[in-house]
Amino acid sequence: MTLTMLVAAAIAAYALGYSLLCFVSPFGPCRRCDGTGNHISWLDKRRAANGTPSRPKRRIRKPCRRCKGTGARLRIGRRIHNHARRIHADGTR
Ligand SMILES: [Zn+2]
Numbered sequence: 001m002t003l004t005m006l007v008a009a010a011i012a013a014y015a016l017g018y019s020l021l022c023f024v025s026p027f028g029p030c031r032r033c034d035g036t037g038n039h040i041s042w043l044d045k046r047r048a049a050n051g052t053p054s055r056p057k058r059r060i061r062k063p064c065r066r067c068k069g070t071g072a073r074l075r076i077g078r079r080i081h082n083h084a085r086r087i088h089a090d091g092t093r
Helices: 003-024 042-050 076-091
Strands: 027-029 072-074
Touching: 003 076, 072 076
Parallel strands: none
Antiparallel strands: 027 072
């Protein structure tokens, strides 16, 4: 087995695993709010990065604008799959 075959097999295994993941779980956690669905202010993010405790939460949290408060996002592989299906459906109608 050559190195090229090994690399090709590894890439194929990764692609198969990712497509399986997109089939089983099409939604992943939102990257902006880490899946919480709440808007995290830049100040809280900076405090978390520095290790200082976050300020007291005195007002109601706003929903994340990117995921509209759901905390979920469509995976890129699933988005590509949906786009390809839409193109196929439009072309064969
Ligand atoms: Zn979000």
